[in-house]
Amino acid sequence: MPAGRTLGLGEAEVSLLRRRKAVEAEIVGVPAASPGHPSEQPCSEPGCQAPNRVSCDYRDRRGAPCPTAWCGDHIVTVNSWHLCRRHASTVQALAPVEFRGQLPPPDLDNRSPSLASYLAEALDSRMRAALTVLSRPASGERVGTEALALVTDQNRGRRWAQGWELFDNTGPLLRIDVEVDEARDPECALRLNSRVILRCVPPWIQDRKTAGPPLEGDEDARRRQVFYDGLMEQHVWPALVAEERWVRRWERTPNATV
């Protein structure tokens, strides 16, 4: 397989970088049905006293191990790996690429991929519904999702993007992504057909930075939903409608007399 293969992605390019052998041995080399690596540390879940912890199997591209340990209730297993929640989402999102052996796993303290994939999951049904409204199934248009990908730009910037597409057999009409740039983390961006339409820091991350009091579980969940609804109504939907009109501007309509 060629090193540094690139795939077109709008104006940007996705570099599927060649992965280092040592890392491959660490992550991919965990034997099937492994019981995990026992740990003497307490479970990393606050307040959890459960016995029989195992450590998170994640190793970043420099080979540094994740320092967390988890009991049977709090560990997440993906294939034969035992992972903390953050690294489970990273590994799951990267899995299709990862198994091709080309992408270096992100650094341990790099939250960008998990934040991008968290937001994409949270917005998934809203995004697919919005694109479905704009689609013309009779013309063969369909809505699809794109897996988390590392996008590099000409300035060697690295951003993590996960998104959705409205496409037909000639290619995408609309492509929208949730992105987190490693240099701008925790700022997130929404990009529509290669143009950033919004940058923002999610309110719950903003709260942590300003040391505001943490919200109760229900209140926190409710506020996140309000944030997602606001994103869709005030930013995503108007931008999608305008962009759809633009990409279809040459199409004949019955009233196109002027």
Ligand SMILES: [Zn+2]
């Ligand atoms: Zn636990």
Ligand SMILES: [Zn+2]
């Ligand atoms: Zn971990």
